[in-house]
Amino acid sequence: MAKVLMITGDFVEDYENMVPFQALLAMGHDVDAVCPGKKSGESIATSIHDFEGFQTYTEKRGHNFELNASFADIIAEEYDALYLPGGRAPEYLRLNAKVIEIIQYFATADKPIASVCHGPQLLSAAGVLEGKKVSAYPACQPEITMCGAEYVELPMDSAITDGKLVTAPAWPAHPAMLKQFVALL
Template sequence: MARVLMLAGDAAEELDSMYPLFRLREDDHEVVVAAPTTRPVQLVVHDFEPGCDAYTEKPGRRLPVDLAFADVRPEEYEALVIPGGRAPEYIRTDPDVARIVAYFFAHELPVGTICHGPQVPAALGLLRGRTTAAYPPLKVDVELAGATFVDGPDVVDGAMVSCRGWPDLPQWSRAFLQVLTRSGGPTE
């Protein structure tokens, strides 16, 4: 089965991280979690509370990390997943993250972004001319990065699959697995 790299960091959203991790493993894909260091990262839970204009954030579980960004050899993986949360805000500035993400886009390998995940390829100039979903308030950021924003649960642009956030994960997962299969990755 395929080896899938997941880029994480402290404040990655728990459902955005854990749902794809378990869904991909359920289909016998190997998921390797990479972060700035190999210590477990602190996930967060984002929710929508009545009377709040924005989502709220609470501490979530800790996610074990397999590999530091600096030790990732992207050619050893068939696909990439970038969960949302606040982690994309700062991992996008890591030079190793730039090296890793650029590899997947250059080789047209499957890249899945969830919620705030598109902030990473946007910061690297990799969304220009593409179509993507993201957490809806990021519409302006996506458009400033040269992409077309779509408010949808499973937006597919070539090998890139994106969604607005954790409520979309069932549709996103189906689309991502289809793209992974089409890309020459193993079938279910």
């Protein structure tokens, strides 16, 4: 079974954090959920994003999620794959140099990476999307294309794999995204 690193943070999308974390564990994979500046046993706040007929998603406070590993202790080479959930966390996580360095390591090492919703903001900031076909929440399309990737508009319940990269527009795509990600593990 694979050892998966999940980089997450405050106000990550609740489902995009919890569902893959629990599903991968249930399949027998080891998953370390980490957040810069936080240690194992500490919690992050999550948000629930819903699609209720407005021009964009709505946001409500979600659950607290307990981290099971410490960001400061991460050695990227010890992991087989990387998972990057969406929500608002990626907008500030991409400012962390170590987060960017870790993402670049996984891309350069050609290890599986899965990212959903706003998670590809991290991939864009790390400069690892050039020439890739990438899905994300539609509001992320400009930065996906500006970094040299092809933005692929998908139904909210679909995902796309390009090489070792699996991306999806939002949490309704969990079944498709996880199926494709696990196939790479």
